[in-house]
Amino acid sequence: MSDTRTAAFPNVETTVLGADEIIINMGPQHPSTHGVLRVKLKLDGEKVVDSECIIGYLHRGVEKIAEHRSYQQFAPYVDRMDYVAAVSNGLGYCEAVEKLMGVEAPPRAKVIRTILTELQRIASHLLWLGTHALDIGALTPIFYCFREREEILKIFEKYCGARLTTHAFRIGGLQYEAYDELEKDVERFSKDLEHKIDEYEQLLTENRIWVGRTKGIGVLTAEDAIAMGATGPVLRASGVKWDIRKALPYAAYDQYEFEIPTGKNGDTYDRYLVRMEEMRQSRRICLQAIQNIPAGPIMARIGKVLKPPAGEVYHSIEAPKGELGYYVVSDGSTQPYRVRIRPPSFVNLQAFDLMVRGHLVADVVAIIGTIDIVLGEVDR
């Protein structure tokens, strides 16, 4: 195992390059790196022989900030990690602190949380689909994707007033009651989405250029995916049927029926298919959830000042990009002693080097897109 998976990139100053080899720099201000990712590529002709990701341009010290805020004060900060899926971040953090305190959100809050989180998954996947297709050269999907994403953001806005960094949930439950037409809005959106996803698939799934650019590109075997700690759609496209919503259910996921889509080849095309199917499943969960939102309180009975008993907890959720984990240590005071965030993008990005070797420079863009990274989360 001391092979390419753990090796270091050669030092530029001291490496002796072959006649056809060059080292090029990509990013951090490159539109296809989805933020401020910088990649150093060692090329042999047009083929990538080695790569190194340089990250940290967006590091804000979120984990350090957590140690100087109360538990509630820190909650809005987590929205700013994966800023295209803020609701999922908030869910993970709130549930982790709830677990630490030994309280549980009321059933009504859990169901509303599930609905919003699944909508967020769809929104995140739509953004991924639009930008990923744009990177590869399909200009149309992004307009369609943003049209549908807008509907989701409108639902968020109606629910809590914010569109992106929503801070939709609170520790112990919800701040806001569901607005009157939430069910109707979600139902209309979910019903529409079905044929909209078909539309996207018509544009791409059998498109010769799309297939040519994605099939066999960035292959990650199941064994490698597990060794590299990949989670989420990246892991599932490699054929590992594992989803935290099923394996270790949280929120209200144990009440709903849905499938875990998996791929076979672990290439960019399979990851595309997995995410498309995930959107359909999320839509299915939403439709089931709105059928029966239990009545009752939306907030558990907790004090205004949170003082979880000393101890620690690890809680993770299936965020749109993979396993998002929170490891929270309490010393019994009002501020967390330590909050560790296990970001899915950071760990998934580590497999980039393995996926990119042997491919052409043009495929690098496709592979960055297919991992679905958000640099706010990679760098924290």
Add this chain to the structure above:
Amino acid sequence: MAPPAGEPRTPAAPAGAAAPPRPPAPPKESPPKPEPLENELVKRLKARFGDAIREAWVDRKQAILVVSTKRLRDIARYLRDEEKFDFLTDVTAVDWPKREQRFDVVLNLYSFRKNERLRLKAHAAEAESVPSVTDVWPTANWLEREVFDMFGIRFEGHPNLKRILLPDEWQGHPLRKDYDILTQDEAWVRENLGIQSGQ
């Protein structure tokens, strides 16, 4: 035993300010005593590694093992191969500056087959290095680099131990409890970032 209980929090004020030491936290509404963990897994581990398994307890229904730092890699390999904890979810650390061995290096493991999590902890003193588990789980590569970056813990046997999130020239390790924004090197900020530090 579980360290959190006796550890008074370092105040956020700059170190050295004569903040009155908080009185030792009085036993409030009986802090939950961690229950010792005694299951088949711990028995097997103890039979095989003896004293290297220091403590085992359950906190919020989650299994925690404290193991000897020196034998961390052997235990990791055994857990991966024999006990099927094939997935390393996370590597991180916690700083307890008042303790003799101030760092907890924390490994979160998961087993697909058992659908179970396990948390491994190894204590490390300030200058002590911890065996790297990159050859057991390659995913530890970046995670250990982050721990090195944020805490300054060195991992022995790591193929590429350098900073990952902060610039290479950065001074200090931010997630240590004694690191403070006021102690940052203003000259460095001026020179490298081209801005006047605002403090």
